[in-house]
């Protein structure tokens with residue numbers, strides 16, 4: 185019997201919170217099991233001065249964790265589903281998708297209530313092309329400035345007056361007990377979330393049946409269905425996590441309602457479409473939505489984004 189589980193984790197407060205959360209849940213579920221954290225740095229944590237979109241490469245935040253599992257230095261890794269590439273290296277798999285926190289983007293400001301209130305020329309901080317694209321499309325009079333760093337750093341930059349408002353995932357703030365910093369939740373109609381936003385996933389070695397048994401009770405079927413539909417859309421568009429793509433699924437009874445968006449980072453052109461269908465066909469629906477967006481010209485938009493990224497690196 186497995187006596188010990190080692191969780192590979194990044195060292196940011198949010199990553200540690202997420203790993204500790206899974207550690208606690210595993211210990212509650214399996215009395216006697218010892219669960220340890222194995223903290224490590226990833227490329228995405230080390231390169232702090234470059235906008236994420238320009239560093240390029242999928243899985244900026246996960247590779248080191250995966251190597252640790254493959255080398256047997258750790259057994260599982262807890263990830264924000266949003267940061268996970270759609271494909272896994274041979275020998276590893278995404279086994280568990282846990283219950284979802286609020287998936288919406290949060291508007292955080294010390295002076296304004298929401299995006300609609302921001303005056304001409306107000307400066308909004310985000311490093312996400314998805315958020316930039318949607319804000320610029322609907323509020324062309326606002327200025328977007330890159331905002332990097334962990335959640336605490338981003339809030340400090342706002343408080344220092346570098347920005348009039350910043351946009352962050354609500355889930356990260358809530359998990360860090362910074363939910364009181366959320367000025368308002370941005371409706372998904374105004375900022376369609378990234379695929380998997382707010383959900384945690386657990387990766388393990390494909391041949392580790394004992395570990396899968398221990399993880400099974402953490403599986404959330406509803407979240408799994410939603411996130412698999414969203415990820416299938418991203419996969420169909422061949423999109424990594426640093427791209428102007430939104431994908432958001434909800435369950436309506438036995439049906440999945442999936443909305444997708446692909447847009448130019450400056451909001452000049454934004455494609456939107458949606459599909460509905462049986463939850464049992466979640467991934468097929470994601471692929472279908474990707475196809476529909478491709479027919480509208482998604483590939484042209486995305487390849488222009490990739491070209492401008494690689495010319496910077």
Ligand SMILES: NCc1[nH]cc(CCC(=O)O)c1CC(=O)O
Pocket residue numbers: 264265266267351352353354355356380381382383
């Ligand atoms: N890209 C960074 C990132 N990855 C996961 C989260 C937290 C939200 C989540 O659990 O999806 C964040 C912060 C943010 O986008 O504001």
